[in-house]
Amino acid sequence: MLDFSVFTPEVFQAYILNGLYFSLLLTLVATFGGIVFGTALALLRLSGIKPLELVAATYVNGMRSIPLLMVLLWFFLMVPFIIGRPIGAELTAVITFVAFEAAYFSEIVRAGIQSIARGQVYAGQALGMSYGQNMRLVILPQAFRNMIPVFLTQTIILFQDTSLVYIITAHDLLHGFTVAGNNLSRPRESYILAAVIYFVICFSLSWIVKRVQQKIAIIR
Amino acid sequence: MALEWQVFCQDTIERTVVAGCFGSGGADGTQTYLDWLLQAWGQTVMVAALSLVVALVVGSVIGTIRTLPDSPVAARLGNIWVEFFRNIPLLVQIFLWYHVVPVLIPVFADTPKLLLVVMGLGLFTSARIAEQVRAGIQALPRGQRYAGMAMGFTTPQYYRYVLLPMAFRIIVPPLTSETMNIFKNSSVAFAVSVTELTFFAQQAGEETSRGIEVYLAVTVLYVISAFAINRVMAFIEKRVRVPGFVASTGGGH
Numbered sequence: 490m491l492d493f494s495v496f497t498p499e500v501f502q503a504y505i506l507n508g509l510y511f512s513l514l515l516t517l518v519a520t521f522g523g524i525v526f527g528t529a530l531a532l533l534r535l536s537g538i539k540p541l542e543l544v545a546a547t548y549v550n551g552m553r554s555i556p557l558l559m560v561l562l563w564f565f566l567m568v569p570f571i572i573g574r575p576i577g578a579e580l581t582a583v584i585t586f587v588a589f590e591a592a593y594f595s596e597i598v599r600a601g602i603q604s605i606a607r608g609q610v611y612a613g614q615a616l617g618m619s620y621g622q623n624m625r626l627v628i629l630p631q632a633f634r635n636m637i638p639v640f641l642t643q644t645i646i647l648f649q650d651t652s653l654v655y656i657i658t659a660h661d662l663l664h665g666f667t668v669a670g671n672n673l674s675r676p677r678e679s680y681i682l683a684a685v686i687y688f689v690i691c692f693s694l695s696w697i698v699k700r701v702q703q704k705i706a707i708i709r
Numbered sequence: 710m711a712l713e714w715q716v717f718c719q720d721t722i723e724r725t726v727v728a729g730c731f732g733s734g735g736a737d738g739t740q741t742y743l744d745w746l747l748q749a750w751g752q753t754v755m756v757a758a759l760s761l762v763v764a765l766v767v768g769s770v771i772g773t774i775r776t777l778p779d780s781p782v783a784a785r786l787g788n789i790w791v792e793f794f795r796n797i798p799l800l801v802q803i804f805l806w807y808h809v810v811p812v813l814i815p816v817f818a819d820t821p822k823l824l825l826v827v828m829g830l831g832l833f834t835s836a837r838i839a840e841q842v843r844a845g846i847q848a849l850p851r852g853q854r855y856a857g858m859a860m861g862f863t864t865p866q867y868y869r870y871v872l873l874p875m876a877f878r879i880i881v882p883p884l885t886s887e888t889m890n891i892f893k894n895s896s897v898a899f900a901v902s903v904t905e906l907t908f909f910a911q912q913a914g915e916e917t918s919r920g921i922e923v924y925l926a927v928t929v930l931y932v933i934s935a936f937a938i939n940r941v942m943a944f945i946e947k948r949v950r951v952p953g954f955v956a957s958t959g960g961g962h
Binding site: 556558650652663683688 | 792793795796797798799800801802804805808809812813889893894895896897899900906907910911914920921924927928931932935936
């Protein structure tokens with residue numbers, strides 16, 4: 490009933506490899522972009538300046554209350570409008586993911602910063618540090634260290650979510666399997682293989698996260 | 710760039726503006742985009758609600774058996790279940806349910822696609838809820854289990870009367886975010902053409918070339934729904950809280 494014989498290494502190379510490459514690239518860029526912009530958003534939310542807090546909070550809560558698919562549709566519609574020319578599904582996907590993940594990462598960073606004992610802040614202030622110095626030298630290094638496992642978990646979720654770029658027909662891993670399945674008229678086998686590949690990648694990643702967690706837990 | 714809200718009063722076939730914005734309904738009556746929007750919202754709510762039921766029931770069972778004291782095999786199976794459904798992207802799981810399961814498992818051969826999506830989304834979320842339930846049970850002091858045993862309760866009894874009532878109260882906050890997730894995740898039903906909100910957004914946006922208005926309306930509905938779920942769950946949390954009991958669970962998001 491199921492026939493996997495057509496899925497030779499050549500087929501993988503022709504259909505799957507580029508998609509896998511794009512999915513991984515998207516995951517990496519979105520993680521780093523998300524952490525950078527997410528940290529900025531978190532600092533805005535904790536800045537104590539009401540208008541800035543409100544803007545950041547609105548952005549984060551807005552992003553978090555609508556589905557990623559809807560965000561993808563929005564960016565696919567609006568980005569060409571704003572830039573003035575179409576930029577392709579892949580680049581749109583990258584921009585969308587950075588903007589979307591920034592909201593989620595900012596919540597992680599905010600929780601991380603708030604988990605640092607107040608005494609640390611006061612200690613920095615007592616040493617005569619400015620707000621920026623205190624953040625950069627005292628708070629953020631400790632906060633980030635605590636956040637590493639959560640960052641990694643979020644990255645695994647992110648990697649799974651990259652399959653959703655299907656909706657704007659970007660050429661990702663799942664797209665590769667869909668096309669291969671259709672062209673070789675083995676759609677069912679192709680989806681099963683897709684599941685296997687995603688499972689292997691995500692399972693290995695979460696195993697690594699567990700190890701990292703154990704390592705980091707010691708210093709708490 | 711002026712917004713043109715009249716698009717929602719248009720007939721979906723004739724594209725003429727209908728007075729009063731609602732179509733005449735019925736089998737051969739007219740339908741406006743506003744009708745369709747509300748219908749799509751209903752579909753989203755239905756997919757999310759049914760999936761939530763599946764996820765809660767299955768997730769509670771799996772989460773509970775993972776904490777059983779003397780059944781390593783059951784706990785093992787529970788772990789496998791969680792790892793399996795957690796490590797495959799939701800969209801891939803939906804495709805499996807839609808394209809593979811009806812062919813391989815005869816029972817599902819004639820299942821309507823909405824229910825296939827519900828199974829997919831429900832079981833995907835069941836793994837996450839199982840994690841929360843397990844964490845909730847394990848967050849309880851060990852003495853509670855022993856107290857139940859000392860009272861002469863059987864294992865099902867002390868789970869039923871001692872552990873689970875406390876565990877479920879503890880995990881209301883993470884269940885709130887899972888409920889909101891399931892509502893948002895129901896948008897992947899779009900991929901197999903269930904006419905829910907995101908499907909509506911894309912279709913109606915294309916048909917009318919009024920993407921911004923259509924997306925805005927859909928986005929507002931999502932935000933309203935998320936807010937409503939949040940309020941309802943906050944109410945439940947308040948109602949079921951055990952006075953004086955504070956426990957924390959390590960919940961993801």
